[in-house]
Amino acid sequence: MKILMRSGILLAVWLSAATCFGQGLADKVHEHTLKNGMKLLMVPRHTSPTVAAWIRFKVGSVDERSDERGLAHLLEHMLFKGTKTLGTTNYAAEQPILDRIEATAQKLMAEKLKRDQADAKTVERLTKELNSLEKEAEKYVVKEEFADIYARNGASGYNAFTSKDGTTYIINLPANKMELWASIESDRMQNAVLREFYTEMNVVKEERRRSYDAEPEGKLWETFLADAFNAHPNGQPIIGWMSDIENLTRTKAERFLHKYYAPNNAIVAIVGDIDPQQTIALVEKYFGAIPPGEPVPPIAVEEPQQAGEKRTEVIGDAEPELMIGFHKPTLPAPDDYVFDVIDMLLTNGRTSRLYQKLVLEKQLATSVSSFSAPGSRHPNLFIVSASPRAPHTAAEVESAIYQELDRLKTEPMTKKELEQILNHLEFEESRQMVSNGGLARNLTEYEAVAGDWRYLIEHRQKVAAITPADVMRVANQYFTRENRNVGFITKKQ
Amino acid sequence: MISDSNSRGSFNQIHKFARLFLLGCLLAAVSGCASARGGAGKADGAGTLRAGAAAEPSADPRRLVFPPLDFQLPKSERVQLKSGMVVYLLQDRELPIVNLTAYLNAGSIYDPPDKVGLATIAGATLRSGGTVQTKPDQLDRELEFMASSIESDINADHANVSLSTLTRNLDRTLALFAEVVTKPGFDPARVELAKSQAVEAIRRQNDDPKSIASRELNSAIYAGHPLGRIPTLASVQAISREDLVSFHERYFYPANTILAVSGDFDREKLLARLEALFAGWPNHAASFPQVADPSEQMSAQVLHVQKEVNQSVIRMGHLGIHKNNPDLYAIKVMDYILGGGFTSRLTQEIRSNQGLAYNVDSYFVTGRRFKGPFIAETETKSETTGRAITLLRSIIAGMAQAEVSEAELKLAKDAIINSFIFGFARSDVVVNQQARLEFYQYPAGYLENFRANIARVTREDVLRVARKYLHLDAMKLVVVGDQKKFDQPLSTYGSVQEIKLEIK
Numbered sequence: 001m002k003i004l005m006r007s008g009i010l011l012a013v014w015l016s017a018a019t020c021f022g023q024g025l026a027d028k029v030h031e032h033t034l035k036n037g038m039k040l041l042m043v044p045r046h047t048s049p050t051v052a053a054w055i056r057f058k059v060g061s062v063d064e065r066s067d068e069r070g071l072a073h074l075l076e077h078m079l080f081k082g083t084k085t086l087g088t089t090n091y092a093a094e095q096p097i098l099d100r101i102e103a104t105a106q107k108l109m110a111e112k113l114k115r116d117q118a119d120a121k122t123v124e125r126l127t128k129e130l131n132s133l134e135k136e137a138e139k140y141v142v143k144e145e146f147a148d149i150y151a152r153n154g155a156s157g158y159n160a161f162t163s164k165d166g167t168t169y170i171i172n173l174p175a176n177k178m179e180l181w182a183s184i185e186s187d188r189m190q191n192a193v194l195r196e197f198y199t200e201m202n203v204v205k206e207e208r209r210r211s212y213d214a215e216p217e218g219k220l221w222e223t224f225l226a227d228a229f230n231a232h233p234n235g236q237p238i239i240g241w242m243s244d245i246e247n248l249t250r251t252k253a254e255r256f257l258h259k260y261y262a263p264n265n266a267i268v269a270i271v272g273d274i275d276p277q278q279t280i281a282l283v284e285k286y287f288g289a290i291p292p293g294e295p296v297p298p299i300a301v302e303e304p305q306q307a308g309e310k311r312t313e314v315i316g317d318a319e320p321e322l323m324i325g326f327h328k329p330t331l332p333a334p335d336d337y338v339f340d341v342i343d344m345l346l347t348n349g350r351t352s353r354l355y356q357k358l359v360l361e362k363q364l365a366t367s368v369s370s371f372s373a374p375g376s377r378h379p380n381l382f383i384v385s386a387s388p389r390a391p392h393t394a395a396e397v398e399s400a401i402y403q404e405l406d407r408l409k410t411e412p413m414t415k416k417e418l419e420q421i422l423n424h425l426e427f428e429e430s431r432q433m434v435s436n437g438g439l440a441r442n443l444t445e446y447e448a449v450a451g452d453w454r455y456l457i458e459h460r461q462k463v464a465a466i467t468p469a470d471v472m473r474v475a476n477q478y479f480t481r482e483n484r485n486v487g488f489i490t491k492k493q
Numbered sequence: 494m495i496s497d498s499n500s501r502g503s504f505n506q507i508h509k510f511a512r513l514f515l516l517g518c519l520l521a522a523v524s525g526c527a528s529a530r531g532g533a534g535k536a537d538g539a540g541t542l543r544a545g546a547a548a549e550p551s552a553d554p555r556r557l558v559f560p561p562l563d564f565q566l567p568k569s570e571r572v573q574l575k576s577g578m579v580v581y582l583l584q585d586r587e588l589p590i591v592n593l594t595a596y597l598n599a600g601s602i603y604d605p606p607d608k609v610g611l612a613t614i615a616g617a618t619l620r621s622g623g624t625v626q627t628k629p630d631q632l633d634r635e636l637e638f639m640a641s642s643i644e645s646d647i648n649a650d651h652a653n654v655s656l657s658t659l660t661r662n663l664d665r666t667l668a669l670f671a672e673v674v675t676k677p678g679f680d681p682a683r684v685e686l687a688k689s690q691a692v693e694a695i696r697r698q699n700d701d702p703k704s705i706a707s708r709e710l711n712s713a714i715y716a717g718h719p720l721g722r723i724p725t726l727a728s729v730q731a732i733s734r735e736d737l738v739s740f741h742e743r744y745f746y747p748a749n750t751i752l753a754v755s756g757d758f759d760r761e762k763l764l765a766r767l768e769a770l771f772a773g774w775p776n777h778a779a780s781f782p783q784v785a786d787p788s789e790q791m792s793a794q795v796l797h798v799q800k801e802v803n804q805s806v807i808r809m810g811h812l813g814i815h816k817n818n819p820d821l822y823a824i825k826v827m828d829y830i831l832g833g834g835f836t837s838r839l840t841q842e843i844r845s846n847q848g849l850a851y852n853v854d855s856y857f858v859t860g861r862r863f864k865g866p867f868i869a870e871t872e873t874k875s876e877t878t879g880r881a882i883t884l885l886r887s888i889i890a891g892m893a894q895a896e897v898s899e900a901e902l903k904l905a906k907d908a909i910i911n912s913f914i915f916g917f918a919r920s921d922v923v924v925n926q927q928a929r930l931e932f933y934q935y936p937a938g939y940l941e942n943f944r945a946n947i948a949r950v951t952r953e954d955v956l957r958v959a960r961k962y963l964h965l966d967a968m969k970l971v972v973v974g975d976q977k978k979f980d981q982p983l984s985t986y987g988s989v990q991e992i993k994l995e996i997k
Binding site for chain 1: 508552553555557559562567585587589638659689694701702800801803834846850907908918921
């Protein structure tokens with residue numbers, strides 16, 4: 001009771017500090033929503049004549065059906081291939097060849113899926129046909145024309161990424177080139193042509209080998225997630241399983257594209273040397289007439305409550321790694337803020353509980369970290385991961401982690417621990433604004449997954465209200481054997 | 494939980510279209526992965542965009558015209574303290590934080606041969622080992638409570654100690670920073686911990702095929718030179734606390750230190766505070782071990798590491814150039830055309846046309862103390878290993894066979910010149926860049942003249958430097974992969990040396 005009252009006083013102090021800064025960021029963000037539903041967030045900053053422009057589509061790998069696994073990511077790659085006017089010398093001549101490629105590729109896929117019954121001659125004939133059609137189409141391709149135009153205009157960091165929750169296209173531009181961005185990106189949103197589809201599929205297969213098949217830690221990560229979710233698409237790999245990727249088609253990708261990659265599902269953040277009113281006018285001019293697409297439907301399936309511990313072993317040519325995950329709700333659920341506190345108590349810095357115990361005191365591990373993953377739109381996992389230090393085993397590290405998790409259930413967090421967490425969050429509020437890109441990232445991310453970018457300014461107040469009792473309750477509720485997923489690498493002998 | 498995209502450990506939760514190419518790294522000039530870069534020239538006129546001024550929505554992005562960009566090379570102030578310590582200052586009051594980084598001439602190139610790893614352990618323990626007045630636990634607690642950080646790191650050729658803090662905690666954090674820099678405690682328990690962690694890192698050095706390949710290539714290029722060494726179990730065990738204390742005594746003194754400070758500070762107060770904090774720190778005569786240049790005797794090698802994986806890691810390279818090379822700018826343009834972005838010859842052919850790889854690039858690392866390497870790299874499935882190596886070699890060879898096209902030249906020059914401004918997008922980046930230019934003794938006017946120097950490069954220059962600096966006949970090739978599945982034996986490229994992965 002005494003603790004509660006004292007933290008009540010503390011709370012008042014922190015609240016005013018947080019509110020004060022929050023208003024600072026609130027004043028800096030300009031918002032505008034187009035009639036077609038596209039959301040525009042802008043922050044003018046004049047440190048240098050540069051601008052970060054992020055476009056976030058609220059559609060990611062969780063929105064794929066089982067025969068579409070890997071599609072959001074492959075489509076992300078395909079949207080670099082141009083439009084009806086960019087990346088081609090003659091779309092009218094190119095289009096019929098692209099359609100013949102598609103028909104041939106689908107026939108080939110169908111034949112191969114007969115597996116043992118597949119006719120080798122047919123496979124060979126169709127493969128040859130596909131290759132020669134691709135050569136024919138190649139004649140019309142202007143290679144990497146988006147990248148070429150952006151590069152010669154001095155753009156930097158042109159890239160895109162796909163997560164469970166969304167797909168984001170990013171670039172930094174000299175401030176005088178914003179019209180270039182509007183012109184290219186509005187064209188890409190309406191007129192994308194998925195040329196060179198089956199070559200790019202091979203690129204993605206190489207990406208998969210590079211990140212998962214040939215990298216033991218990557219393999220543990222994807223297997224661990226797949227095992228942790230029996231039903232929810234949070235468990236399916238963003239990149240897709242190899243056989244998923246091999247059976248994606250341009251037709252499926254176009255269906256996905258035309259339904260969802262539209263202004264109503266897009267959030268745009270523009271941070272840097274801009275004038276918000278002029279930026280709104282520019283964006284209205286280029287994006288205002290684009291018709292909305294379909295809203296992304298909610299995911300119906302819910303992960304059934306786990307009924308017992310699940311253990312995932314990956315035997316690999318690597319030293320042991322360990323990860324332990326517990327199912328939990330996602331933001332902005334009240335318990336998610338409690339997990340943020342637990343995350344910082346456990347692994348934030350050299351004074352954190354797990355670092356103290358595992359790395360400094362018992363020296364069982366060389367490093368330990370915690371985080372929420374794999375996405376934020378749906379209930380996810382709180383994960384603790386650690387690298388054991390020989391001769392100590394993953395099992396020793398695992399049991400030491402449980403001891404610390406159990407301590408959370410019975411020993412109240414101290415006032416000083418919470419104070420340290422709030423100080424850290426205050427610092428992070430500034431740090432996240434150091435770069436235009438970092439701020440654009442956070443604005444698009446939290447607008448998309450929390451429904452409002454103001455999550456960023458309210459977060460510290462919410463955390464400040466968390467009590468030691470909350471931490472104990474959440475630890476008791478979620479850190480149970482039934483709710484636990486344990487993944488580890490065992491070194492191949 | 495609010496986080497930026499880099500703070501979430503090593504687990505891939507996102508998939509990018511591309512690895513961020515080295516170019517971005519070069520231009521940002523912040524991560525220390527390459528030389529500070531910059532340029533010259535000026536544009537005038539209105540800064541922000543003029544919405545609605547130009548074309549219709551159907552405007553062809555190839556033909557858009559833009560208002561001029563208002564960009565002046567940002568300048569930071571240089572001050573020398575009484576002790577001889579140099580301080581670069583750039584005030585920026587947008588956010589209530591201060592960043593400071595110290596650069597000192599020290600590094601693993603000076604490690605004694607039987608104590609390789611000394612500089613790295615010194616870098617780790619300078620901060621983690623506490624100070625003479627402040628025990629490690631106390632230092633950790635006090636800093637983390639303030640949300641301040643002090644970190645130290647020692648690289649091949651420089652030591653960094655950096656500080657980051659909320660403005661309101663600057664005074665105390667700075668005092669602790671001065672303690673760490675001038676009177677580190679090298680707490681024995683923390684020293685033992687750092688050594689045992691270094692041992693574990695050695696045990697794990699063969700887990701990831703990509704890092705094996707990069708390490709082996711580096712060792713081959715710099716064979717016999719300190720830049721080619723790696724710590725071993727024995728060399729780490731040989732390092733004592735006394736070695737760390739002497740290391741600090743030898744390399745840490747004011748005249749060997751340059752500070753870069755940016756953010757929300759008061760100039761007069763900060764300078765007075767720095768004078769006071771470092772007043773008693775003694776100078777002494779410089780004493781750096783002599784390190785010879787890497788051998789210029791370049792020869793081809795084929796190295797193979799057997800790993801049962803479905804994708805081969807391919808790295809090839811040889812000794813390259815030093816920052817004072819007069820051909821630096823022509824090499825940068827050539828680099829961009831050959832392997833420097835989505836539009837590069839390597840990416841267009843190996844990735845985009847043939848679908849053989851997700852990642853393929855090449856680059857000259859501009860050496861600062863010694864010549865840096867030229868490196869070409871990719872990863873491809875086991876069954877196309879030979880095809881990819883042959884392609885890499887023939888595309889590199891192509892640079893020396895004929896002049897690049899006028900379009901390639903223009904794209905490369907425009908891209909480098911127009912993206913120059915991104916090296917100056919943050920005040921902490923600007924001030925660190927200034928400090929590094931002095932630290933590595935870049936010629937005066939390097940940044941000011943950079944863009945003009947790029948603009949002068951011709952097609953003839955690019956061909957000339959390709960012939961002079963790309964050496965297919967002296968290429969070291971490293972392949973980590975499952976040779977049973979290769980489409981061609983590696984002996985196609987020369988006599989193969991097998992590297993056994995042993996923990997030594």
